[in-house]
Amino acid sequence: MTNTTLKLLAQQLQLSISTVSRALKDHPDISTATKEKVHALANSLDYEPNAYAIQLRTQSSKIFGVIVPAIANLFYDSFIAAIEEESRKNGYALMILQSSNNPENELNNLKIFRQNRVSGVFACLSAHTQHLEVYEKMSERDIPVVFFDIVPKENKYTKVRMADERCAIIAAENIIQRGSKRVLALFGDPALSISQKRKQAFQQFMEKYAPKTHCTYVHTNSSVEAEAAFNKHYEKTQRFDTVFAMTDEILIGVMKSIQANNIKVPKEIGVISISNGFIPSLYHPNISYVETSGYELGKLAFVQMLANIKGGKTLSELTVDARFVEGGSM
Amino acid sequence: MTNTTLKLLAQQLQLSISTVSRALKDHPDISTATKEKVHALANSLDYEPNAYAIQLRTQSSKIFGVIVPAIANLFYDSFIAAIEEESRKNGYALMILQSSNNPENELNNLKIFRQNRVSGVFACLSAHTQHLEVYEKMSERDIPVVFFDIVPKENKYTKVRMADERCAIIAAENIIQRGSKRVLALFGDPALSISQKRKQAFQQFMEKYAPKTHCTYVHTNSSVEAEAAFNKHYEKTQRFDTVFAMTDEILIGVMKSIQANNIKVPKEIGVISISNGFIPSLYHPNISYVETSGYELGKLAFVQMLANIKGGKTLSELTVDARFVEGGSM
DNA sequence: GCTTAAATTGCAAACGTTTGCGGTAAATTT
DNA sequence: AAATTTACCGCAAACGTTTGCAATTTAAGC
Numbered sequence: 001m002t003n004t005t006l007k008l009l010a011q012q013l014q015l016s017i018s019t020v021s022r023a024l025k026d027h028p029d030i031s032t033a034t035k036e037k038v039h040a041l042a043n044s045l046d047y048e049p050n051a052y053a054i055q056l057r058t059q060s061s062k063i064f065g066v067i068v069p070a071i072a073n074l075f076y077d078s079f080i081a082a083i084e085e086e087s088r089k090n091g092y093a094l095m096i097l098q099s100s101n102n103p104e105n106e107l108n109n110l111k112i113f114r115q116n117r118v119s120g121v122f123a124c125l126s127a128h129t130q131h132l133e134v135y136e137k138m139s140e141r142d143i144p145v146v147f148f149d150i151v152p153k154e155n156k157y158t159k160v161r162m163a164d165e166r167c168a169i170i171a172a173e174n175i176i177q178r179g180s181k182r183v184l185a186l187f188g189d190p191a192l193s194i195s196q197k198r199k200q201a202f203q204q205f206m207e208k209y210a211p212k213t214h215c216t217y218v219h220t221n222s223s224v225e226a227e228a229a230f231n232k233h234y235e236k237t238q239r240f241d242t243v244f245a246m247t248d249e250i251l252i253g254v255m256k257s258i259q260a261n262n263i264k265v266p267k268e269i270g271v272i273s274i275s276n277g278f279i280p281s282l283y284h285p286n287i288s289y290v291e292t293s294g295y296e297l298g299k300l301a302f303v304q305m306l307a308n309i310k311g312g313k314t315l316s317e318l319t320v321d322a323r324f325v326e327g328g329s330m
Numbered sequence: 331m332t333n334t335t336l337k338l339l340a341q342q343l344q345l346s347i348s349t350v351s352r353a354l355k356d357h358p359d360i361s362t363a364t365k366e367k368v369h370a371l372a373n374s375l376d377y378e379p380n381a382y383a384i385q386l387r388t389q390s391s392k393i394f395g396v397i398v399p400a401i402a403n404l405f406y407d408s409f410i411a412a413i414e415e416e417s418r419k420n421g422y423a424l425m426i427l428q429s430s431n432n433p434e435n436e437l438n439n440l441k442i443f444r445q446n447r448v449s450g451v452f453a454c455l456s457a458h459t460q461h462l463e464v465y466e467k468m469s470e471r472d473i474p475v476v477f478f479d480i481v482p483k484e485n486k487y488t489k490v491r492m493a494d495e496r497c498a499i500i501a502a503e504n505i506i507q508r509g510s511k512r513v514l515a516l517f518g519d520p521a522l523s524i525s526q527k528r529k530q531a532f533q534q535f536m537e538k539y540a541p542k543t544h545c546t547y548v549h550t551n552s553s554v555e556a557e558a559a560f561n562k563h564y565e566k567t568q569r570f571d572t573v574f575a576m577t578d579e580i581l582i583g584v585m586k587s588i589q590a591n592n593i594k595v596p597k598e599i600g601v602i603s604i605s606n607g608f609i610p611s612l613y614h615p616n617i618s619y620v621e622t623s624g625y626e627l628g629k630l631a632f633v634q635m636l637a638n639i640k641g642g643k644t645l646s647e648l649t650v651d652a653r654f655v656e657g658g659s660m
Numbered sequence: 661g662c663t664t665a666a667a668t669t670g671c672a673a674a675c676g677t678t679t680g681c682g683g684t685a686a687a688t689t690t
Numbered sequence: 691a692a693a694t695t696t697a698c699c700g701c702a703a704a705c706g707t708t709t710g711c712a713a714t715t716t717a718a719g720c
Contacts (some may be wrong), residue, residue, distance in 0.1 A: 002471075003447075003471060003676095003679090005675095005676060006676065006677070007676075007677095015699080015700090016700045016701075017489040017676085017677085017678095017700090018678080018679075018699075018700060018701080018702095019698085019699055019700070021676095021677070021678065021679090022678090022679090025676090025678095028697095029697075029699075030576045030698070030699080031697075031698060034698085034699085044493040046467060048444040049442065049676085049677075050386070050443055050445070050675085050676050050677070051381075051382075051446045052381075052382040052386045052391070052446070052447060052675085052676080052677090053382075053675075053676035053677040053678090053705090054676080054677055054678080055382040055384055055677095055705090056380070056382045056386055056675090056676080056677075056705045056706065056707090057676080057677045057678050057704075057705050058382055058677080058705085059705070061382070063425075070411065071401070071407050071410050071411050072404075072407040072408045072410070072411045072415065073407070074402075077401050077402040077403070078402045080401050080402070080426075081400065081401045081402045081428065084401065084427065086426075088427070088435075088438070092426055093427065093442050093446065094425065094426060094427070095393075095408075095422055095423055095424065095425055096424060096426050097414065097416070097418070097423065097424070098411065098415075106416075108418070111378065112423050114378040115378050115379055115380070115381040116378065116381045116423065117333075117381065117382060117500055118384075124717090137376060140715095141333060162597065195682070239408070240501050250697060252612055255612070256612070256613075256614045257614075258529055259589075259613060259614035260614040260615075261707090262592075279612075282585070282586070282609075282612060283586075283589060284586050284587075284589035284590040284713065285590075296412060313719090333706095335705095335706055335707090336706065336707070337706075337707095345669080345670090346669065346670045346671075347670090347706085347707080347708095348669075348670060348672095348675080348708080348709075349668085349669055349670070351706095351707070351708065351709090352669090352708090352709090355708095359667080359668065359669075360668070360669080361667080361668060362667085363668090378706095379706085379707075380705085380707070382705085382707090383675090383704080383706035383707040384707055384708080385675090386674095386675045386676065386677090386705090386706080386707075387675050387706080387707045387708050388675085388707080388708070389675070406688075422708050507710080519663085528698090654718090659709075
């Protein structure tokens, strides 16, 4: 069965295509009588406008492109969920591609976006990417690009990201407030700017406002490493009373060890992490965490996108603020 | 800056549009000399074919639609990741929409898919949906639909799903092997066929091969409900020695309670679940589970889709097989 | 050198819309 | 009753491609 078109409707109704078109969109030129007839037939024939013809004619596609390193990720999937919701509300659809942290894929994806004349793209740079010219080209063609999470350094781009330093500081504040004497602070890959930022902010804050608190800083690259690191330091006689996990991944390792050793939280050890909240809610008691919400970031990114589309270029870097979520682990 | 088109290239090269078009796709009619010239200019001008014009002309869109209840979901995100990979390999892009388990959204999404003349749709029914006519209509219009995970009962559709019965039976086998006397078996929404299937298979198997084992069957709709159900039954004097969780969601609730009550696993209670593996790995000891891989399901779904597109209708129900993964909880 | 075949290239229609402009008939004003 | 306005509606071009066919140029055969 072939698709219903304006032409078909026009033929059956003995009207011109233009009249049918206008009737369907409630144009004042068309009489109520014909409007009704047209709508009736359109409904019974399940007419759906051909988005491709429309875009070809109007030169605007109502589709956003999204590039993430991976969809299967606690952070990015909620980011995607957020912009999907907003997009739907605003009549846009989403085209989602994953780069798998591979610059080549990223390039190919961008190409697909251009071929589909997307109205804008949300991009998360893949880890070791420095080929921003492609993005430049999109901007030249008036396709706004909103970078998120992993963003370029230059400030000629529109970007949104988490307030990394704030997160670390909020965590530090709560640790101090708890009256901790010895802290084990676990951070991620030291090569990533996110690890650097968080550690630096955390360390500075602790040294300034709680110089007497003894902090041990360790970098780990996986859950397993985090678990090992925790175990190693837990053996010591002078035990720490608080552990800080920079990411979910690290928290998972820590909690494995805590469960294995049947350590009482928060009595024996306080736990605090930075997270979007899902992992911390898995444990009893819930782990207290500083919230970095992919969902919020998505909402923010969308606002930026809309601003870019409507009001020309809005070059700025916005961050979504962090807040402390009390679990029962501190 | 305006987009490069065939027309523009043709003008600059003093050639006809058709020649340029053919040159670009390496048509044998065109001489090598002009091909080179065309390619050179196209590259320098960053020509990208307009997907909309192509689709309008060729009536095929190279886009698949995907409907999931939620993107932010451990199972669906890996499913999506899988079909995204395959799609890219095959020159397709993905349009992903989430239903949020709301039939109305589902309907709207389908509409968007039809407007975009997708080449096919991967659909996971939202929980309480019985309006399959929309899907019928897509099929009538030769848009193949591959249902996954939550699929319609009728067997006139193409569907892929987990081998639900097998999963349940494998779980039951292991429970019997453990020598359990009293089992608490937690299932999901009783309205969902997935819950029904798993429960029925489980129950039948237990009754047949371990008639003396006492089983309590409970349906819950969320982690919180599962936690409550577990607590309620745990109060009893005649305690169960094994708990079976049909999904990650349920497992999470169970484990919250287990942690809260400081129950020793597997000594006091054995735990087994059905999962893709991530959640079970979060606990110590790792929870034993029957593996259901969203990733595998995605790959399978894609094969089905391709078969449908190429070889006409392939009505069948394929399942991806399950296997037991030993944790330390049994 | 003339005919014929082969190698190139161009013409034009079509895909399904939108929209500026012009046209006709009815309604209103003089 | 003629003139003008108003209410409807249709024509036709354009968006960027693809593709069957015709047209042109070049090479080949004799």
